[in-house]
Amino acid sequence: MKDTKAKKGAVTGKGGKPRNEEKDLKKKKLLAVKDEKFKRRQLKKERKAKKDPNQPKRPPTAFFVFLEEFRKTYKESHPNAKGVAVVGKAGGDKWKELTDAEKAPYVRKAAQKKADYDKAMATYKQKQVDEGEEDGSLEESEKSKSEINDDEESEEEDDDDDE
DNA sequence: GGGCTGATTGTTGGG
DNA sequence: CCCAACAATCAGCCC
Secondary structure, eight states, X not given: OOOOOOSSSOOOOOSOOOOTHHHHHHHHHHHHHHXXXXXXXXXXXXXXXXXXXXXXXXXOOHHHHHHHHHHHHHHHHOTTXXXXXXXXXXXXXXXXXXXXXXXXXXXXXXXXXXXXXXXXXXXXXXXXXXXXXXXXXXXXXOSSSOOOOSOSSOOOOOOOOOO
C-alpha cells in the first residue's frame, strides 16, 4: 500500500476560495505549544509518579532515527556543540531538507520499531490482564523475553522510485 | 551532589 | 476526529 500522497497539494479547493483553515490550525498549535511549555514543568513530576512498570516506551520516530545518526555526525563536525538544542535544531533543519527518498530508510526503520512496539503493547495489555487475573499460576519469569528479533535483515521492500 | 531543562519532529494513543 | 503528550540526547545550571 502506497498511499499518503495527499500531503501538500490536496487542497480540494477549487474555486479560489481562500481557506483559513491553515490559520486556524496554526492558532491551535500555538496554544498547544504554549501549554506544552507549562506542561513540561509538571510533566516530569507526573511521569515519575505514574511510572508504568511494563509499559513499552514509544518507538523512536523516523526523525529520531535520523537524529541518532545525525547527532554522531554533528558531533564530529561540531565537537564543540554542546547541548541538545543545537543538534536538535540542526537535525530538524536537515530533516526538512531530506526528501521522502532519503527519509524512506529512516521511516522504514521506524516502521519496524512500531512493529515491535505493536507486539510489546499487546503483551503489555496482556500483562495487565494477567495482573488482574492473579490466578494461582503466575510467577513466570520471562515468557516473552524478546523473540521479536526474527527479521532483522528481512528487507523486502520494492524500491519505488519516486515519481 | 543530584536532577531537570532545553529543542527537534513524528508517532501513537486516548478522549 | 483532534489534541496532547512523549520518544532520545547531553551538557549546563540551579537548589
